[in-house]
Amino acid sequence: MDRAALDAAYNNGAAVAGSAQIVAEWRRRSEIARASSRELRYGSAERNRIDYFEAKAGAPLLVFLHGGYWQNREKETFGFIAAGPFAHGISVALVGYTLAPEKRLDGIVAEVRAALDFLARPLVVSGWSAGGHLTAMMMGHPNVRGGLAISGIFDLEPIRLCYLNEKLLLDEQEARRNSPLLKEDSGKTCVVAYGTSELPELQRQSKEYAQRFGHRLLPLADHDHFSILEELASPQGALTSAVRTLMDT
Secondary structure, three states, X not given: OOHHHHHHHOOHHHHOOOHHHHHHHHHHHHHHHHHHOEEEEOOOOOOOEEEEEOOOOOXXXXXXXOXXXXXXXXXXXXXXXXXXXXXXXXXXXXXXXXXXXXXXHHHHHHHHHHHHHHHOOOEEEEEEOHHHHHHHHOOOOOOEEEXXXXXXXXXXXXXXXXXXXXXHOOOHHHHHXXXXXXXXXXXXXXXXXXXOOOOXXXXXXXXXXXXXXXXXXXXXXXXXXXXXXXXXXXXXXXXXXXXXXXXXX
């Protein structure tokens, strides 16, 4: 693909009609949901904060990492997804992290690792889009029991070559260092989910990552890059079901 084709291949917002309105509705729902959470701080940077939805003391814990191609969005937009797991007695921690270009990707990964250190307990890690990438990068963390990577990016070379790198500033070495597809197998269970109405490149990335490590691939029919999160926000959703299964492994 030339640069124009590659740019279009990873532009999820342009590919989904009304995506800005969808995200605005997420923010509205999340503002209501966050009233039942408390904020924790795991580091000194402004975004080193966690929205913690505690089901009960000692409950299983799901960590969720937000998307936005490592350069947009914030944990506060995604509080609405806690409803699905929370309905089944699962606590949820939404982790914030510094965005590019203020922080290089190496530093973002290090911040997420520090958040898992701070939580200091066994957990299942999940994330969407860039958060799906960060989920895969955390599979080797000692606190992680399993992962749910939703619509993630697992090979960063196309990202290095398209418009997204204007803020990420990835060089070839950093892209390779942070490509889950090139990592060693953690030996842990990861469910790799994507929507069948997503951009072909997003689907390809998920399929190749799942195949590389023998992870469970979970294609969700008729879902696009944004609607797929409703399967986690719903107590009866397919992604909520995957989280519950991961908690039992």
